[in-house]
Amino acid sequence: MKGPAAWPPLIYLVAFFLVPTCLVASYSLRARDFSGHIRAEASVEGWREATGSYSMPILGRSLALAGAVTAACLVLGYPCAMVLARQPKGQRRAWVVLLSFPLVTSQLLRIFGWLNLLPLSLRGTTWGVGLVMAAAYLPFMLLPLLRACERVDPDVRLAALDLGATPWQAFHRVTWPLTRPGAIAGCSLVFIPAAGEYLIPHFIGEGKVTVLGTMIVEEFMERRNWPFASAAAMVLLIVIVVPAAVSIRLSGKGPRARPGGASE
Amino acid sequence: MKGPAAWPPLIYLVAFFLVPTCLVASYSLRARDFSGHIRAEASVEGWREATGSYSMPILGRSLALAGAVTAACLVLGYPCAMVLARQPKGQRRAWVVLLSFPLVTSQLLRIFGWLNLLPLSLRGTTWGVGLVMAAAYLPFMLLPLLRACERVDPDVRLAALDLGATPWQAFHRVTWPLTRPGAIAGCSLVFIPAAGEYLIPHFIGEGKVTVLGTMIVEEFMERRNWPFASAAAMVLLIVIVVPAAVSIRLSGKGPRARPGGASE
């Protein structure tokens, strides 16, 4: 069945997402005058700076940091999700609400709390920033993982045991492949915003941890080098779009975990 | 069935959410010296400032702004969600992915895009900040609304028509009550972070729009009045926790929209 045309969300996407993105893309290809104003003529200077010897180590550090945060969240989140998926339904629902709490309460509040909890030796270091980011992003990993674990029919694991799989084989051959789409979704939801994170490196890093997010803000707001900042934002977008596209591909191919009943 | 004890997520909640929050709460009740350092003795000076004549208009402006943004998202999001819920399943899935995109791509990029798209007359105004916030938060409204709309059995609407309800009555008496929990969830997901938003008022407001988020950062980082900033963060938390608790209550009471099949 072909549904009605989905104009309203399409308009939203174009107006609120595509247009601003294209504008930034166009700025990245302009020249600037010395006061920081964008001029009409084209230039690849922004891109040259954004892929130059100043930016590339920062890009590398941002991606490594995002990757480490993602890995930590996965390792911490998977056992949590498995335990929660076995809770009775009512309790599971309460847990989802509790775990969503950190997502919606003010990030600032937690950042300042953390700032004061962190040992002095970690303040202003990449390790400290990573720790706070992992704490902040764990719910983004946990919720899709929990949903994936819930969807796995418990009988399927029992069937694996019944058919001769040891508990480890049952995990490796059945449970893990069935929850992988959730893990991929969780990893995307952590990695993508982590790669562009600004607030945590800004406040926890105390100006000593420069990542893409802080670099872009600095260039935009303080140095007023808009072509450079725009090009860096585009690099970030590209670096993010590629893994996102891959992850959508992978999770799109993933099976529906609970086979439907017999249909007529 | 009682499941295994959920220790791992409990530890997470306590360590990563409760402890930082309590720390901030304790700071709000301490005195400070003139250099901004927290001293050992207790004081309600922070709370007095946070509920004083400087802070209260800012709190009021923040809540009004968050409320307006939430209302705009609901009015824009509901028709979108209704249209999307009627799409075939595969297309709906693609839309969910597309609509999640703005959520996960760098907020900074879009903020700078918007900054340049906004007419000059809106830059540095509350209207401009609200507009950009509504654009940024719409997906948070749309996704839970879409899920609620999807769950409404289409036959239930047909049954209402069959039983004598005009299309408006069918919406008013059946569709709306069944999707209300999704609307409440969406409103919480928009209102709560919007009330504490920092990035958008900071960059779009160009320093001329002071809301709670910007005030807290200013007090923490620049004026180094930690008791005041902590108390303000706690006020924000309280202002947020009350509607959240109410919304959880309301949506917890809401019915499961699709009645299950006959069970033995």
Add this chain to the structure above:
Amino acid sequence: MGSSDRADGPAIELREVSKRFGGRAVIDGTSLTVGRGEFLALIGPSGSGKSTLLKLVSGIESPDSGRVLLSGQDVTEQPPYRRRVHTVFQNYALFPHLDVAGNVGFPLRMAGVDRRTRSARVAQALDWVELGPFASRRVEALSGGERQRVALARALVSESEAVLLDEPLSALDPHLRTQTLELLQDIQERLKVAYLYVTHDREEALRAAHRVGVLNQGRLEQVGPPEEIYRRPVSPFVASFIGPINWLSGERSEQGDGWVELSGGPRVPTTSRTLPAGPKLLLGVRPQDLWLGLEGFLGARIVGRQFSGTSVSLRLMSELGVPLTAELRADVETPPVGTDVRVSWSPEEAHIFGVAP
């Protein structure tokens, strides 16, 4: 909302109604009448258009051509909420946010009936379906059978002349179906309401309905009382769909009318009514109409035996190479598996159809 505004005419009437979806005719020029107080069951395989036919009556779909009449009034152009006919949906489609009384009272509320009258009529409708004490229960707390009865009460409460039922028993456990069907029947008799009842279960239809219609690919192949449909099916499709049957192929015997020459086998007698025209004939005999003995038309060997309590069914391999099934009463001694027997039947019980070559 009394009966004064009712026009004359049958409760439901479809005149040459057709409906196409994506180029395919789902309902193909079908006419059907359901009299006042009549229980008419429509059966057919999935995809035969049963549910679409109901939607055309309720107004959820509108026909491409043809007219729909309720109580003699042409309602073809009216939206569903103007038509005084209610549906019991297959999945019940109860309103999960309303309690039982809220569900049952919904049509009255939409019709503007005042609160006091409404609650009296809701109580009455709940009594009909034996759910009197359930008025303030949540719909979610009900069992499948109870939900089904709430849906029925909701369709009955405004006392319209006809109720449409879309496979109302299919979501129920088998052991609940018999008693629920009896309840449906009792209510129908008591209230004299017309039922248009769609099912794919032939036994439900035969047991309960006054008349049965058999739908095949959007066309009504036969409409009639259950025993007529069962005993005098007009086509091989109807004969097969209404109950298990053994088919043998043959042709008209050259030795005169009244005999059929089975393919590769013997001649068998038929009743004297003239044989159908097709060059090939199809002869059907139901399992319970086969006799086994020392004499008979056909040789066969017993290859399987199943006991089901009330009957024993024997699988036979006939000398024609066609497998047959015979169903015998369980209290009769049956020969063991492996025995060679001869099979016969009363010529009146054989259903003979012509088939295109």
Add this chain to the structure above:
Amino acid sequence: MGSSDRADGPAIELREVSKRFGGRAVIDGTSLTVGRGEFLALIGPSGSGKSTLLKLVSGIESPDSGRVLLSGQDVTEQPPYRRRVHTVFQNYALFPHLDVAGNVGFPLRMAGVDRRTRSARVAQALDWVELGPFASRRVEALSGGERQRVALARALVSESEAVLLDEPLSALDPHLRTQTLELLQDIQERLKVAYLYVTHDREEALRAAHRVGVLNQGRLEQVGPPEEIYRRPVSPFVASFIGPINWLSGERSEQGDGWVELSGGPRVPTTSRTLPAGPKLLLGVRPQDLWLGLEGFLGARIVGRQFSGTSVSLRLMSELGVPLTAELRADVETPPVGTDVRVSWSPEEAHIFGVAP
């Protein structure tokens, strides 16, 4: 993995097995033997412990007391993956991320069978269930019946001595059940594998199994061949569960053994076997064993009639005030509703039980 490592003894043996959940005995000291190549069906209402019994055999649950033996070996302490018995789950529990061959080959892969042998044996198992060409299909693309057969092939592929089937037909459409049951039977006969088959459908059990066990509240009330269970039930529970029955209450006649005095009504003869002890007696007669005529034990009025194709069932109100159901062949002329008749039965067909006062 051939048959050389098999010990002697029945395929499955349970010795005095008990299992409690939350203080309630779900299985209560049950012993049961399934012989090699035997098809044993367990029936019982929901909550009678049928599925738990299967889980005790497969090892998914372990008993609180008693022993479980497979092929004579005590496996009570072994985890499920060490037990050479596989289960067909009620919802099939196929692995949705593997294709059909991946599902069927799973037990072989876990057992370390090499790829080439595996694919040959998978192909063979798919042939058994008539799914040869489906090896590389996605599980999601299969119909319910096909999934059921994949689950069966997966349980059969390692050629263990016994397969456990947990209501394997309950998720199928009614029209598929008969043919799937026949397939299950054919495979069982061909491979000489033992089936322990759990169902709540008495007809399935009677039709297909060599022996039927009736479970009630965790206890096996009776085990025996289908016709024995049906004709000589040992308790009112078994008699009711195995098929519809009319119950009349009465007591031992003072005029000597062999007669039962019905409560508030006439004396009826019984066969000469001694009557059970209970002061009160319960006399059961199946609907198809009731005769209607001018003479008989009991007066009754016909109050309802249902035609179902093969039979006509009449609802009667007896002079005792007890409703009765009689089932007659559809080809016999039946008296119309409202007629007064007399009801009798052959004394051999009456089931008589004593009940506590």
